[in-house]
Amino acid sequence: MRWETVVGLEVHVQLATRTKMFCGCPATYGEAPNTVVCPVCLGLTGALPVLNAEAIRLGTVGALALGCTVHPVSVFARKNYFYPDLPKGYQISQFDKPLATGGAFEVVSPERGPITVSITRLHLEEDAGKSLHDRIPGHTAVDLNRAGTPLAEIVSGPDLRSPAEARAYLVTLRQLLVYAGVSECSMEKGSLRVDANLSVRRPGEPLGVKTEVKNMNSFANVERALEAERARQIGLLESGERVTQVTLTFNAATGEVKPLRSKEDAHDYRYFPDPDLPPLVLESAWITSTRAALPELPAARRNRYATAMGLPDYDVGVLTAEPAVAAYFEATVAAGVEPKTAANWVMGEVLSGWNDTGVFAVSPERLAQVVAMVESGTVSLQAAKRIYGELVTADADPAALATRLGLVQVRDEDALAGWVDEVVSAHPDEVARFRAGEAKLIGFFVGQVMKRSGGKADPKAIQPILKERLAP
Amino acid sequence: MSAATLAAETARRLREAASLNATLAWSEEALEAEAALAESVPAGPLSGQAVAIKDNIVTTVLPTTCGSRILEGYRSPYDATAVRRIRAAGGIIAAKTNLDEFAMGSSTENSAYGRVRHPLDPERVPGGSSGGSAALVAAGVVRSALGSETGGSVRQPAAFCGITGIKPSYGRVSRFGLVAFGSSLDCISTFGVTVEAAATLLAAVSGHDPLDATSRAVAPLELPAHRDDLAGLVIGIPEEYFPEDLDAGVRAGCDRVIARITELGATVRRVSLPNTRYAVPAYYIVNPAEAAANLARYDGVRYGVRRIGPEGDVRALYRATRGEGFGPEVRRRILVGTFALSAGYADQYYGQAQAARQRIIADFAAVFASGVDLIFSPTTPTPAFRAGEKTADPVQMYLADIFTAPACLAGIPAMSIPVGRSEGLPIGGQLTAPDMGEASMIAAARVLEAAIDPAAEVR
Numbered sequence: 001m002r003w004e005t006v007v008g009l010e011v012h013v014q015l016a017t018r019t020k021m022f023c024g025c026p027a028t029y030g031e032a033p034n035t036v037v038c039p040v041c042l043g044l045t046g047a048l049p050v051l052n053a054e055a056i057r058l059g060t061v062g063a064l065a066l067g068c069t070v071h072p073v074s075v076f077a078r079k080n081y082f083y084p085d086l087p088k089g090y091q092i093s094q095f096d097k098p099l100a101t102g103g104a105f106e107v108v109s110p111e112r113g114p115i116t117v118s119i120t121r122l123h124l125e126e127d128a129g130k131s132l133h134d135r136i137p138g139h140t141a142v143d144l145n146r147a148g149t150p151l152a153e154i155v156s157g158p159d160l161r162s163p164a165e166a167r168a169y170l171v172t173l174r175q176l177l178v179y180a181g182v183s184e185c186s187m188e189k190g191s192l193r194v195d196a197n198l199s200v201r202r203p204g205e206p207l208g209v210k211t212e213v214k215n216m217n218s219f220a221n222v223e224r225a226l227e228a229e230r231a232r233q234i235g236l237l238e239s240g241e242r243v244t245q246v247t248l249t250f251n252a253a254t255g256e257v258k259p260l261r262s263k264e265d266a267h268d269y270r271y272f273p274d275p276d277l278p279p280l281v282l283e284s285a286w287i288t289s290t291r292a293a294l295p296e297l298p299a300a301r302r303n304r305y306a307t308a309m310g311l312p313d314y315d316v317g318v319l320t321a322e323p324a325v326a327a328y329f330e331a332t333v334a335a336g337v338e339p340k341t342a343a344n345w346v347m348g349e350v351l352s353g354w355n356d357t358g359v360f361a362v363s364p365e366r367l368a369q370v371v372a373m374v375e376s377g378t379v380s381l382q383a384a385k386r387i388y389g390e391l392v393t394a395d396a397d398p399a400a401l402a403t404r405l406g407l408v409q410v411r412d413e414d415a416l417a418g419w420v421d422e423v424v425s426a427h428p429d430e431v432a433r434f435r436a437g438e439a440k441l442i443g444f445f446v447g448q449v450m451k452r453s454g455g456k457a458d459p460k461a462i463q464p465i466l467k468e469r470l471a472p
Numbered sequence: 473m474s475a476a477t478l479a480a481e482t483a484r485r486l487r488e489a490a491s492l493n494a495t496l497a498w499s500e501e502a503l504e505a506e507a508a509l510a511e512s513v514p515a516g517p518l519s520g521q522a523v524a525i526k527d528n529i530v531t532t533v534l535p536t537t538c539g540s541r542i543l544e545g546y547r548s549p550y551d552a553t554a555v556r557r558i559r560a561a562g563g564i565i566a567a568k569t570n571l572d573e574f575a576m577g578s579s580t581e582n583s584a585y586g587r588v589r590h591p592l593d594p595e596r597v598p599g600g601s602s603g604g605s606a607a608l609v610a611a612g613v614v615r616s617a618l619g620s621e622t623g624g625s626v627r628q629p630a631a632f633c634g635i636t637g638i639k640p641s642y643g644r645v646s647r648f649g650l651v652a653f654g655s656s657l658d659c660i661s662t663f664g665v666t667v668e669a670a671a672t673l674l675a676a677v678s679g680h681d682p683l684d685a686t687s688r689a690v691a692p693l694e695l696p697a698h699r700d701d702l703a704g705l706v707i708g709i710p711e712e713y714f715p716e717d718l719d720a721g722v723r724a725g726c727d728r729v730i731a732r733i734t735e736l737g738a739t740v741r742r743v744s745l746p747n748t749r750y751a752v753p754a755y756y757i758v759n760p761a762e763a764a765a766n767l768a769r770y771d772g773v774r775y776g777v778r779r780i781g782p783e784g785d786v787r788a789l790y791r792a793t794r795g796e797g798f799g800p801e802v803r804r805r806i807l808v809g810t811f812a813l814s815a816g817y818a819d820q821y822y823g824q825a826q827a828a829r830q831r832i833i834a835d836f837a838a839v840f841a842s843g844v845d846l847i848f849s850p851t852t853p854t855p856a857f858r859a860g861e862k863t864a865d866p867v868q869m870y871l872a873d874i875f876t877a878p879a880c881l882a883g884i885p886a887m888s889i890p891v892g893r894s895e896g897l898p899i900g901g902q903l904t905a906p907d908m909g910e911a912s913m914i915a916a917a918r919v920l921e922a923a924i925d926p927a928a929e930v931r
Contacts, residue, residue, distance in 0.1 A: 039550055043769045045543070046530040046552060046649040050685050078765050080813075084786055089768020140786070142773065270813035272822060275656035275762055277685050 003237075004203045005230050006210075007160035007196060008120075009222075011173060012151045013183035014127065014191035015058040021126045021150035022049030022092065029189050033132075033143035041148035043087030048276050051076075055124060055150035056099075056280065057290065062152050062182035063100030063122045064291045066173075072284060074099045074123075076277040080270045085129035085142050093153075095271040098123035099280070106299065107172045109165045117169055118157035127151050146190075152182070158197070158207065163226035166196060170219045175298050179323045187218055194222050199243070200233045208233075209243040213257055216250050225250035228257045301326060309339040318347050325351065328360050335368035345371065349388050361392040369398045377458055383407035409458040413465065416449070416457055420465045423448045435472045442466065473520050475507035475564060482522040482566050485613040492589045492611060494604040496527045497534040498567030505533060506564035517672050518563030524608045524617035527568040528575050528651040529660065531555055534565070538651050539573040539583035542770045542777050542797030552649020553684070554618060554660050554677040561676040566614050569604030573799045574767065575625055575653045577601045578872040581863055582801045591633060592896065596856040599629030599872075602663070606633040609663045616664045616673040622654045623755050624851075624876020626661035627888035631851035631900020634890040634926060636670040636917070637663050639876075641908050642883035643688035645674070646681030652766040654759035655686075657880045667889060667917045671695055674910070690908070696915035703737030705845045705916065712748040713849035713875055721894020722850045725930040729848065729891050729901045732923050743844060745835040748878055750828040755877040756870055757812050757825035764809030770797065804866065833882045840906040846916055849875055851888040851900030875902060885910045889917050890926035899930060 020027050023040035039047035063070050075097040078090040103119030129144035154173065160166045174185045174192065185192040199210035213229050216222045228250070233243050248257040273279075296304075298320055305316040319329045328350065332342040345367060353361055367388070374384045379402050387401050402408050410416065423445055424431055434441045442463070449462050473481070483500050503522075510519070530536045530548035537543045555565065572582035580588040580603025588603040590596040591611040598607045602619025606629035609617050619626040621639040630637025638661060645660040652658060660677060664670025672695065679692035709730060714723065734740050772778035772793030779796050781788025798806070812821035839847065853874055862869040879886035884907050891901035901920070905913035 039548075042774060044548065044550075044775065045536070045538075045546070045651045045769070046548065047550075048648050048652075048684050048686075050683060080765055080768060082768065082771060082790055084771075084773045087769060087774060089771060090765050144774075268815045270765075270810065270815075270818070272761060272765070272813055272818075275654075275686070276652075 002202070003200045003234050005162050005226075006158045006199050006201065006207055007163070007166045007226060008158040008210075009156045009160070009166060009169065010195040010197070011154045011156075011170070012193045013062070013154065013177055013185055015055050015062075015150040015152055016181065016183050017052055017054045017058060017150055019052060019054075020148040021052050021055050021124075022148055025148065027149045028145075029191075031145055033141070033145060036145040037147070041087065042144060043089075049092060049274075051277060051280070052150060056282070058150075058182050059099050059122065059124045059152050060282070060287065060290050061180050061294065062154070062177055063103065064287075064294055065176050065180040065182065065297055066103040066119045066122065066154065067105055068100035068103030068119055068122055070100045070282065070287050071097065072282050072287070073097065074280045074282075076124075076274045076280065077271045078274045079125075081267045083128065083131075084140060085131045085144065085147070087129065087144060087147055091126060091128060092274055092277070093125035093271075094123035097279075105172065105176065107165070107169045109161075109168055111162055111165065115159070115165070117159045120155040120157050122152055122154050125151050125153060163223040163230065166226055167219050167223040170194065170222060172298075175321065179297055179301075180295060196222060196226055198226055198229050198233070200230060200237065209245055211243065211245065212247045214247060214249050214260065217252065221250060221252050224252075224255055225257055228255055232257060309333075311339060311343055315340075315343045315347065318351070319343060324360075325354065328364055331364035332367055335365045337368050337371045341371055349385060353392055362388060362395075366391055366395065366398065373398060373402060377409060377411070377460065378402065379407050379409060380455070380459075383409075383455070406454070406456065408456070410453060410456045411458045411461045413461075416462055417465050417469075419449045419452045419457060420462065420469050422452060424469050431470060434470055445470070475510040475520075476504070478520060478522055479503035479507035479564060482564070482614070486567055489608065489611045489613045491594070492591060492607045493586050494570055494588050494598075494607040494611070494613075495524075495567040496537055496539065496570050496585055496604070499534070502533045503564065503566070506559075509559055510562055510564050513560060513562055516560065516562035516676070518558060518561040518676050521563045521616065522566035522614050523558050523563045523673060524566045524569050524605050524614045525555065526571055526575075526602050526605050526617070526619045528571060528620055528653070529554060529618055530649045530651065531565060531568065534568045536568065536651070537585070538575070539571045539585060540798065540802065541584045542793070544584075544777055546776050548649070550649065553646035553681045555649065557677045557679075558618075558673075563676070567608070569602070569608060569617065571604055572601035572625075573802050574651065574763070575601040575620055575622055576763070576801045576805055578624070578628055578869050579857070579859070579862065580604060580629070581859060582799060584799055587859055590856050592898075593856070595858055596897070597632070597859050599632035599852075599856060601625040602661075603629050605663050606630055606635060606637070609633070609635050609665055612665070616662060616669040618673070618677070619661050619663055620650055620653075621659045621661045621876075621880060622657045622759060623873040623880050626663060627851050627876045627886060627900065627902060628872060630663055630888040631890075631902075632856035632898065634893070634898030634900075635663055635665060636667050636887065636889050636921075637661065638670045638674050638887040638910070638914070639879065639885060640674055640678065640693070640910055641688070641885045643684075643686050644678050644690075644693065644885070644908070644910065646677075646679075646684040646687045648681055648683040648687075652762075654762040655766060656762060657755075657759060659880070667914060667921045670887070671914045688908070693910055696911040699915050699919055701737045702733060702916055702919055705738040706741055706843055707733050707738045708741050708743035708839050708844035708847045710743050710745045710748070710839075710847055710849055712745050715853075717853075718850065719854040719894070721855060721897070721931055722853065722899050725892040725894065725899035726848070726850050726901055728930055729920065729924060732920065733848065736919060736923060741844060743839045743842070743847070745832075745839065745878065747828065747831040747835050751832055751878040751881055752870055752874055754825040754828035754832070755873065755881060756808070757821050758829060758881070760805040760809030761812045761822050761825075762809070764806045764813070767798075767802065767806055770794065772797075801866070829881045832878050836878070836882045836884060836904070836906070845905075846909075846913060847904040849902045849904070851875060851902040855894055855897035855899060879904050883907065885913055887913060887917055889921055891920075891924050892926060892928050892930035894930055898926070
């Protein structure tokens with residue numbers, strides 16, 4: 001390997017609070033521009049910020065979920081720069097005394113297997129508004145609905161060695177934060193944003209000059225952008241040029257990265273402690289109880305599914321990828337379905353619907369009733385899937401539905417014997433061959449009986465009758 | 473007097489005082505509306521009183537300009553907490569008063585809307601930055617007024633105009649609705665024709681406010697019981713506040729007070745606040761640093777004045793709006809503050825200033841811990857100076873804050889009361905108290921007020 005890639009990521013996630021970070025405005029998404037604003041988040045003169053306790057709690061939960069040390073005293077600072085969508089001319093952030101530092105968690109690298117990625121820091125800050133360049137031709141419009149929504153910025157160490165590894169890190173980080181209930185982590189809605197730092201070096205050498213890549217709207221595009229930037233840097237170095245410290249923007253349409261600004265244009269943010277906000281002091285007892293109240297995190301859950309439930313690795317991976325899916329699966333098990341059976345249903349019918357719509361149309365309790373009808377032989381598995389499909393459209397009693405749709409299996413011996421006799425007399429050649437020792441023809445006869453019954457016969461109950469009638 | 477009569481009477485007085493240029497906004501309609509509002513609230517400590525408001529405290533009825541072109545005509549969609557509390561206490565808002573632009577100045581000559589005249593001598597300044605409020609109280613238009621202090625902007629004009637000015641402990645009065653200048657220093661403060669008038673207004677606007685995270689979680693200030701003398705008190709006299717070049721009239725006035733303090737039964741003790749000399753330099757770093765950030769929001773994007781600029785891009789918008797909207801002193805402080813926090817200089821300037829501030833806090837703490845109850849000193853090094861006298865030299869102007877900036881840096885209460893006159897110009901004496909010690913400070917000030925003739929020549 002001639003070049004080693006070094007990647008570190010800065011991830012901003014929007015904390016899942018009901019209200020903004022320093023005022024009472026709802027932290028909602030998709031409202032008409034400039035309708036979710038007040039004197040505080042508009043930066044009107046005389047207005048003052050007051051810290052949202054829920055943002056602190058969620059930031060702390062996130063930090064603990066990432067294995068960070070949460071500091072008993074942290075300080076909010078003003079980060080000064082001018083931008084039309086930054087109402088106060090400074091952003092309230094944290095600088096030299098962040099909420100948390102020194103975390104780490106395991107990521108499965110597609111190239112190296114399990115690796116530990118360090119978290120340098122997690123700090124809290126407010127979001128800016130949005131500049132809309134396409135809304136009014138020739139003008140920039142400003143929407144301040146997002147201004148003041150709470151963010152956690154999570155900075156990883158330079159521990160990632162490839163674009164694919166960076167993507168695996170993001171998937172794992174997102175899973176942790178969603179599990180912990182810290183953030184919705186939707187790149188589409190902008191509640192998770194990624195800035196990536198990348199450098200290349202010869203193995204064993206000190207770190208090379210890094211560049212920062214911005215404007216990636218999916219994990220896949222983070223990987224693509226980093227691949228493009230890696231190729232660009234290697235190209236420069238191999239042609240004898242140097243890499244300079246620049247910020248680049250990724251164009252998803254062309255797959256290219258383009259310089260946005262060089263270090264010479266970099267802002268001097270002139271951080272200083274925000275005099276409007278006293279230092280944030282967290283009692284150690286509160287930090288301890290917050291840690292104790294953390295929900296089960298993905299690693300622990302995967303372990304439990306594999307050992308206590310005996311599920312195969314593939315099932316564990318699928319079921320734990322999204323906490324909502326895992327919760328549905330667990331509710332199904334709690335409703336009495338054996339874990340492997342529940343896993344099959346969830347990974348099949350349930351997930352295909354959820355992937356399309358994002359909702360679980362059938363409750364776990366209903367699903368358990370359907371599964372129980374299969375277990376008791378009341379309906380076939382095939383019929384059960386049809387019943388499930390009906391329940392997706394409209395909730396109903398599964399037993400009544402089975403009856404109405406004529407899906408209840410027939411186990412009445414007289415009825416079954418009638419269909420068997422019809423089949424036997426209709427297929428004399430096959431009967432002769434069977435009697436001559438062609439035993440595998442039993443499947444053909446079962447199939448014929450099922451066909452004749454319109455799928456309603458219980459295949460298990462057919463066999464003894466068939467064998468009796470076919471006996472030589 | 474009914475609220476309607478009060479409103480009409482206030483309007484008449486405001487008209488008569490027009491030559492002071494002390495107001496930036498008032499109207500008969502607004503006064504009538506205030507009167508109607510006052511009739512609807514139960515009688516309170518400010519019933520029957522019209523209160524003037526420094527124009528850096530936001531009001532919905534009248535515009536808030538901060539004495540700046542950049543906020544010309546700006547009307548706040550909400551009222552400051554202090555304004556709401558004045559109304560709740562039965563008071564009516566009389567007018568918005570002239571000030572140095574964004575409270576930056578010590579003479580009220582920096583207003584974009586013209587300087588304020590001293591009520592006793594139109595050629596002199598009333599002090600600043602709350603000069604409009606001070607002039608209206610001194611001219612008898614209102615009995616009390618709100619000002620704001622960052623480095624002495626109420627005590628200094630109170631001293632110049634011969635009235636009482638009280639700066640409370642930092643966080644005693646909510647800053648919600650006070651236009652931010654030096655946020656770690658800013659205190660809404662009060663003027664009164666008497667100690668009682670200033671103290672009553674302070675009590676009415678004090679108390680915790682959930683809208684200000686730096687507001688102290690304490691009950692509103694209660695006015696202290698009357699005391700006959702100063703028996704049992706130890707009053708510290710800091711040597712650093714009596715330098716050799718102190719104005720002779722100011723010295724004579726303060727010496728007279730010190731003699732009276734002893735007669736009134738208090739023990740006078742010479743004390744030292746050795747880091748006082750760092751106060752003005754530290755203040756003029758911390759204050760511009762915070763101001764530069766606080767004033768960044770006036771960018772022409774959302775409200776206030778907007779100038780597009782010849783290039784038509786966003787940088788030109790900022791340059792034109794801020795270049796034309798801010799006056800020279802505001803631009804100077806933004807530049808100083810930006811420099812003081814810039815990469816490579818922040819430790820040297822902002823860091824050192826914060827260290828000096830800690831020393832000043834420690835100086836006061838040591839004196840009060842040694843058994844001193846209150847500190848007495850001059851409020852200002854000179855009586856009111858002439859208009860134009862210091863405008864060419866910002867450092868001379870800054871030194872007008874030399875005795876008032878320390879209490880602001882330390883966040884402790886201090887007040888100025890009139891203690892006599894020198895060649896017809898009022899002299900102010902200053903009492904400084906430990907953190908949250910307003911009540912005993914006010915009680916002592918009442919005793920001194922009763923014992924000293926503020927109209928008497930001291931030389």
